[in-house]
Amino acid sequence: MNAPVFFAAASANANKAELPYLWGQATPEAKVIIFCLLVFSITAWTVMIGKAVQMRRAKKLRTTPYAASTPISIGATADAYEAIAEMLKDGSL
Numbered sequence: 001m002n003a004p005v006f007f008a009a010a011s012a013n014a015n016k017a018e019l020p021y022l023w024g025q026a027t028p029e030a031k032v033i034i035f036c037l038l039v040f041s042i043t044a045w046t047v048m049i050g051k052a053v054q055m056r057r058a059k060k061l062r063t064t065p066y067a068a069s070t071p072i073s074i075g076a077t078a079d080a081y082e083a084i085a086e087m088l089k090d091g092s093l
Contacts, residue, residue, distance in 0.1 A: 026034070 023031070
């Protein structure tokens with residue numbers, strides 16, 4: 001409800017654009033908050049874009065799904081656990 005009044009007040013000064021006018025009217029506390037929000041926003045977008053690039057590279061490198069390319073046999077898994085247990089007993093691990 002108050003938004004039309006706010007924008008009307010912001011555009012009252014026709015000499016300046018709206019954002020510079022609002023920045024000039026902002027208190028120091030508001031400027032600190034705006035700056036913090038800007039920093040965190042840039043950080044978040046950087047992480048999201050980095051993850052998107054990482055997922056795209058991983059998708060290009062993947063030829064077959066992992067589960068289909070490496071069948072798991074229960075015997076082989078048991079042998080691996082026994083080998084690890086033997087190394088722990090010997091102290092070589």
